[in-house]
Amino acid sequence: MSPSRTGDGDAAMMTFVANVDFVQAWVLCLLALPLLVYFMAAPHRERRAALRIPFFELAVQGSRCAPRSGAVVPRAGWLTLTVHGLAWGLLVLAASRPELVEPPVLKVTPSRDLLLAVDLSPSMQEQDFVDTRGVRVDRLTALRSVLEAFIARRSADRIGLLVFAEHPYVLAPFTLDHGALKSLMDEMQIGMAGGQTMIGDAIGLSIRVFDESRVPHRTLILLTDGNDNGSRVPALKAAQIAAERGIRIHAVAIGESNQPGQRGADFDGLKAMAGMTGGQAYQAENRQALEAIYQEIDGIETVDYSALSVRPRRPLHAWPLGMALGLLLLWHLSASTLALIAAAEHHRREAGLD
Structure with a gap:
């Protein structure tokens, strides 16, 4: 050796x-x-009965046994x-x-839950964004890469994913398994939630999702490229309920707001909704602006957690x-x-x- x-x-x-x-x-x-x-x-001593005989010598000779002391201390x-x-x-x-x-094992307890709400209405397939290689892609494809970078920077936060259009769906509950979250995000398809945009219903479902959260900081980051269209609960009313529940909303309007023949996102409505909850509203007309928005939100919603060493x-x-x-x-x-x-x-x- x-x-x-x-x-x-x-x-x-x-x-x-x-x-x-x-x-x-x-x-x-x-x-x-x-x-x-x-x-x-x-x-240790033990007392035993003894027989006294007057012819001891003869008994010894007859038994062919040698006489021994009566008190014996065995030695190991x-x-x-x-x-x-x-x-x-x-x-x-x-x-x-x-x-x-x-x-020591470091146990991290998140103090902030983030819920990403993504609009999957048919208008999200508009190819007015350019990826890092200069290739024109649809809005959802550009958003995926931006969200992946955003999630990578939030390793200590529980993050959930909600998709909406005509109907809202929870695609992923709050989780620290960000790898599984990214896999589910890759499965998002335009039109899978219907053909209209129901922002108020999406906020309403988000409130119910946050009801299961017990952390002090709860934030909804909602991205859409359209207007609220017939929600059962108006978007502003839903935002007011969210504010009462302590939920902050950041609203991101994606795409150009004045395209010919199309109705862009209602940025003024999104701004009023976000301001009501203490959040911010943003307008992103290209991929660079979208990246800058999520980086700014990342700075506002600082990573907050408590660590316990066991x-x-x-x-x-x-x-x-x-x-x-x-x-x-x-x-x-x-x-x-x-x-x-x-x-x-x-x-x-x-x-x-x-």
Whole structure:
């Protein structure tokens, strides 16, 4: 073994020992108990009935047994003392409840929930945006790349995804699994929620989603390229309810607001709705502006979380306990085997003498 590997092994062992904690450390004082008993306690004595006979010598000669002292103190050998001492030490070690204190684990508790509401009405298929390669793409394709970068910067926040058009749907509840969120975002299809734009209904469903949230900061980022068209609850009324529930709304209007033959997003209505909740309203006519908007929202809605460091503890008492039981079992099995062999040898010799 090379010196470097030896040094690494010694360092790992020292680290392991340093991280072992004894919950009942006072039990280790019992390690010295067998020594105290051995040196301080009187030998065990037993009284037995005896038969006195006047012809003792003749009885000894007839039985062919040598006379012995009546008080005998058996002495254990060094192997017996070693095995039982080691077993006692392992049992005391197990009783002291050793635990391995593992490295700290950082538990992050988000303090902000973000809900992304995306308009999937047919107008989102308008190819008036340009991607990073200069290729014209539809609005949803441009939005996906911007949202992916936004989500990547919010690693400590729970983020949910809601899509809407004629009907709102929760595509992803609040989650810290941003990889799964991005996968669901890739599955968004224009027109999957209907053909009209119901902003008020989308805000209403968002409020119900936030009812399950218990964090202090709750933010809805709503993106649309159209006007509210027949929601059961008007958008401004829904925004007022959101403000009462402590939900901040940032509204993003996407696309040009004055295209010929089309109705653009109602930016004034979105601005009033966002201002009512303490949020901001933005207008994005190209991909660069859309990126800048989400970066600005990222700066306004700062990442807020609480971190708790926890050091897991792994019990180790089963190891010394199992070693002690195994050692005693092996010792007694060996002693029983040797005793049986000795008894068989004794009988064989007696049979030979007869």
